[in-house]
Amino acid sequence: MVVIEEAPKVVKENIFSLEQEVERLYSKLGKLGWSKSACESIAPFTLKINTIKKEKGIKIFAHSYQTADIVFGIADIVGDSLALAKKATTVKEDTILFCGVDFMAESVKILSPEKTVIVPERGRDCTLADSIIADDVRKLKIENPGVPVICYVNTNADVKAESDICCTSANAKRIIEKVNTDTVIFIPDENMGKNLAKITGKTIITWPGYCRTHDAVTLKRLNALLKDKDVKTFAHLECKPEIIENVDYYGGTSDMHKYAEEGANGEKVLYVTEQGFIDRMKVEYPNVEFVDSKMFCVSMKRNDLISTLNALENPTEDNIIELEEDIRKRAYRAVNNMLKY
Numbered sequence: 001m002v003v004i005e006e007a008p009k010v011v012k013e014n015i016f017s018l019e020q021e022v023e024r025l026y027s028k029l030g031k032l033g034w035s036k037s038a039c040e041s042i043a044p045f046t047l048k049i050n051t052i053k054k055e056k057g058i059k060i061f062a063h064s065y066q067t068a069d070i071v072f073g074i075a076d077i078v079g080d081s082l083a084l085a086k087k088a089t090t091v092k093e094d095t096i097l098f099c100g101v102d103f104m105a106e107s108v109k110i111l112s113p114e115k116t117v118i119v120p121e122r123g124r125d126c127t128l129a130d131s132i133i134a135d136d137v138r139k140l141k142i143e144n145p146g147v148p149v150i151c152y153v154n155t156n157a158d159v160k161a162e163s164d165i166c167c168t169s170a171n172a173k174r175i176i177e178k179v180n181t182d183t184v185i186f187i188p189d190e191n192m193g194k195n196l197a198k199i200t201g202k203t204i205i206t207w208p209g210y211c212r213t214h215d216a217v218t219l220k221r222l223n224a225l226l227k228d229k230d231v232k233t234f235a236h237l238e239c240k241p242e243i244i245e246n247v248d249y250y251g252g253t254s255d256m257h258k259y260a261e262e263g264a265n266g267e268k269v270l271y272v273t274e275q276g277f278i279d280r281m282k283v284e285y286p287n288v289e290f291v292d293s294k295m296f297c298v299s300m301k302r303n304d305l306i307s308t309l310n311a312l313e314n315p316t317e318d319n320i321i322e323l324e325e326d327i328r329k330r331a332y333r334a335v336n337n338m339l340k341y
Contacts, residue, residue: 028072045305046073063100065276065300117321120307131209132188137162161330169252214238235272
């Protein structure tokens with residue numbers, strides 16, 4: 001929960017709009033335990049942000065791991081990184097403000113080079129994306145000639161540019177199975193690579209990268225969350241292999257979303273993934289009882305309403321995502337190759 005004391009001034013004629021904004025926020029955030037006074041504290045910010053984005057013709061995209069005040073307070077479109085990048089190609093607005101981490105905003109720029117892409121807070125501290133650089137991929141290819149490189153979408157643009165095919169956690173299994181080789185290089189998530197090797201039966205050369213949020217989950221921690229034996233467990237493929245072996249289902253956030261939408265009515269469900277996604281599910285699917293994972297990504301939580309407002313009003317060079325055209329084109333090729341599978 002984010003409670004802010006110093007709020008933008010609201011002129012008298014906007015008081016009614018502010019009251020409506022509080023009610024709108026409370027209708028969503030109240031389901032997550034937010035008090036009405038907490039909603040009142042952020043309403044001046046969300047109202048101003050929503051007003052400015054309309055005036056300037058800017059769409060706000062938010063990854064599901066963002067805080068609830070961003071997801072339900074100011075975002076126009078919410079989803080996983082690749083789905084958001086693909087959605088950006090269809091919106092009429094020329095400017096996208098992306099609440100997520102840098103590599104996700106880069107994916108938007110890769111697919112929509114003509115658009116201006118803004119991020120509230122920059123920060124190269126995603127342990128997964130930043131575990132590997134383009135030189136590392138080139139060395140892997142020299143050491144393993146002819147072996148295709150499949151890169152997880154959670155990578156920076158320079159790594160995508162050196163890869164053959166991009167993938168998501170939802171389609172990685174299908175792509176690896178359909179690639180016409182017995183051996184593939186999978187970067188950079190070592191846990192996911194090991195999980196996929198066991199699932200597909202193929203030889204997978206991995207890289208020692210990891211998501212600190214998912215990698216931190218141990219069997220002891222998983223069991224501590226399962227106080228009720230009737231809880232269905234669904235783990236993200238970024239978790240350690242021993243976690244995947246001890247849950248009911250596994251996949252990516254899009255798989256989790258589909259499960260909540262299609263098959264979890266009335267169930268108790270633990271998604272072993274970032275808490276922001278679970279908070280989103282709690283609001284969108286009230287007929288499912290979601291267990292809190294208590295897993296938080298500090299990189300995702302860097303964005304807040306104040307930094308978003310500042311980036312909307314006066315974006316600096318540091319807020320704007322730029323890519324070298326050669327890197328963008330080669331990264332686009334890897335993403336586009338994914339669509340063939």
